[in-house]
Amino acid sequence: MLGPVILAASRSDRMRRLVSAAPVTKQVVDRFIPGETVDEIVPIIEDLTAQGLELTMDVVGEDITTPEQAAAARDAYLELIDRLKGLELGTRAEMSVKLSMFGQALEGGHELALANVRPVVEAAAAIGTTVTLDAEDHTTLDSMFAIHEELRKDFPQTGCVIQAYLFRTEADARRLAANGSRVRIVKGAYKEPASVAHQDKAEIDKAYVRIMRILMEGSGYPMIGSHDPRLISIAQELAARAGRKLDEYEFQMLYGIRGDEHLRLAAEGHRMRVYTAYGTDWYGYFMRRLAEKPANLRFFVRSMLTRG
Numbered sequence: 343m344l345g346p347v348i349l350a351a352s353r354s355d356r357m358r359r360l361v362s363a364a365p366v367t368k369q370v371v372d373r374f375i376p377g378e379t380v381d382e383i384v385p386i387i388e389d390l391t392a393q394g395l396e397l398t399m400d401v402v403g404e405d406i407t408t409p410e411q412a413a414a415a416r417d418a419y420l421e422l423i424d425r426l427k428g429l430e431l432g433t434r435a436e437m438s439v440k441l442s443m444f445g446q447a448l449e450g451g452h453e454l455a456l457a458n459v460r461p462v463v464e465a466a467a468a469i470g471t472t473v474t475l476d477a478e479d480h481t482t483l484d485s486m487f488a489i490h491e492e493l494r495k496d497f498p499q500t501g502c503v504i505q506a507y508l509f510r511t512e513a514d515a516r517r518l519a520a521n522g523s524r525v526r527i528v529k530g531a532y533k534e535p536a537s538v539a540h541q542d543k544a545e546i547d548k549a550y551v552r553i554m555r556i557l558m559e560g561s562g563y564p565m566i567g568s569h570d571p572r573l574i575s576i577a578q579e580l581a582a583r584a585g586r587k588l589d590e591y592e593f594q595m596l597y598g599i600r601g602d603e604h605l606r607l608a609a610e611g612h613r614m615r616v617y618t619a620y621g622t623d624w625y626g627y628f629m630r631r632l633a634e635k636p637a638n639l640r641f642f643v644r645s646m647l648t649r650g
Contacts, residue, residue, distance in 0.1 A: 373598040375402065375619050380425050383620040386597075387426075391434055394608040396615040398474060398594065399426075400438045403623035409454065412445030416458040418621070423465045432470040436501075437462065438617065440476045441486055452485045456492060463497050474501035474524065474565075479532040480508055480539070487514070494523070501565065505530035506550035507539045515553045519560020526565035526594060527553055551576055558584040564591040565615070569600050574607075588612055 377383040383399070390397055401418045419437060426435050444458035445451050463473045475490050477483060490502040501524035504511045508530065518525050529546055530539065540546045550573060557564035558580040566577045574593065581591050592613035595604055608614040 374596065375621070376597060377620040378622050379620070380421055383422075383618070384425055384429075386618065386620075387429065387431075387435055390616055390618070391429075391431055393605060394614075395604055396434045396436075396592070396613060397618050398436050398438045398615050400440075400476070400617065400619040401443070402619045402621040403440075403443050405623070406443055406445055406447070409445055409448060412443065412448065412454060412458050415443040416462060419462045420465055423462070423469060423471075426471070427469045433472060436471045436615075437466055437473045438476050438503075439473055440478060441482065441489060442478055446482060446485060452488070455485070456489050459489065460493065463493055463500055467497050467499075472497070472499040472501065472524070474503060474526060477503040477505050477528070477530075480510075480534055483508075483510075483514075490523075498522070499524060501526060501563075503528060503567075504553065505532075505539075506553055507534065507546045509538060509540070511549070512553055512556065515556040516560075519557050519562045522561045522563075524563040524565065525557055526567045527557060528567040547573070555580055558586060558591065565594050566591065567594045567617070569595050569603070571603075574603075 376386045387397060387399075399422060401415065401422065403415060406412050406415065419439065422437070429435070439459060439462065441455040441459065445454035448454055459473070459475075466473050473493075475486055475493075477486065486502065490500060493500040502518070503526045504514050504518070506527060506529050515525070515527070527550065529550060540549060547570075550568070554564065554566065554573075554577055558577075564577075564581075566574070568574060568577075577591075577593070588611045592615055593607050594615045594617055597616050597618040604614050604616055
């Protein structure tokens with residue numbers, strides 16, 4: 343029941359100030375966001391890949407209000423790619439991008455976001471890796487899918503994200519699975535109305551399984567974004583039924599959550615990719631991590647009370 347409240351707080355300037363000012367906040371944020379700069383994040387990348395893990399990197403930030411901020415977000419990703427070039431990791435380190443960071447919500451936002459994200463995708467391809475377009479709230483998805491389709495004309499490995507709680511997603515999954523896309527499926531972490539999204543956890547889980555089956559039986563590359571042991575087990579079963587080899591799909595989990603499970607899956611031969619965010623504009627990302635799972639919120643509150 344607290345999830346929608348926390349998601350509403352993620353858009354509140356007053357709550358942003360209160361949470362940011364709390365002495366314990368940085369300690370807890372560091373659990374999910376291990377650095378603010380490229381210099382701080384490179385050792386994290388090297389450590390995780392040395393353990394047999396793969397990464398998708400997210401430069402956090404969404405509340406873009408000017409074209410100049412959108413250009414700065416583009417440049418932050420280009421800086422990251424420049425540093426990744428020297429590590430020679432190829433697809434073991436890819437990028438995740440939110441088109442809102444590239445100006446999608448501004449006037450002429452669709453064209454602006456496409457113009458800003460294209461050089462990031464080009465630069466990623468030049469060092470042997472790729473980019474996945476993150477899904478945001480339902481009002482942005484038609485634009486995101488159109489940009490995804492346009493980018494795939496020149497860069498077919500460009501991925502996208504679909505959200506199981508949305509009613510539209512099964513149809514999106516069928517379309518994407520049929521055209522060979524790289525698709526990450528997640529449950530969904532935005533506050534959506536009952537007119538467009540399941541509200542009950544059990545219904546979301548059922549939808550997630552139905553969509554996984556569509557992806558596993560299709561011609562694309564499924565990326566299973568979940569920490570749920572039951573869904574991970576079902577994914578393995580569906581992959582086996584579909585005759586998929588271990589390198590024909592992957593698991594993705596957030597940095598700071600179930601680290602032992604990351605290593606277990608990698609040790610079993612699975613591709614295990616860690617979604618690793620960094621940057622200074624961490625508030626929205628952090629609040630959605632709290633909303634997704636009660637244990638995350640308990641961890642934060644317990645830390646605050648202990649410090650208090």
